[in-house]
Amino acid sequence: MPVYRVNWLKAKARWQRWKEELTLTRHEMQWTISWFHRQKDQWIQWSMEAMKSGHQAYGHRQVLLWQMFAEDAEDKFKDHIL
Secondary structure, eight states, X not given: OHHHHHHHHHHHXXXXXXXXXXXXXXXXXXXXXXXXXXXXXXXHHHHHHOOSHHHHHHHHHHHHHHHHHHHHHHHHHTTTOX
16 A cells, blocks of 8 residues: 555656646746847847947847747747746
């Protein structure tokens, strides 16, 4: 009988660790999307402050890149985030 109890307790502990890991992963998905948006906003600010047209063009390109990352992550994570 003690063997079954030990196995059950181990299985319960594994289940709880897995559940915690799933919660953390879902939060990390949301944090990633938020970070992409933050990078986009930062590049918008930097490109508006740029004096040279080449710097502005580079900043605009970075804005589009981070926006694409955010949209792609939102699309891929849409069924999994909290």
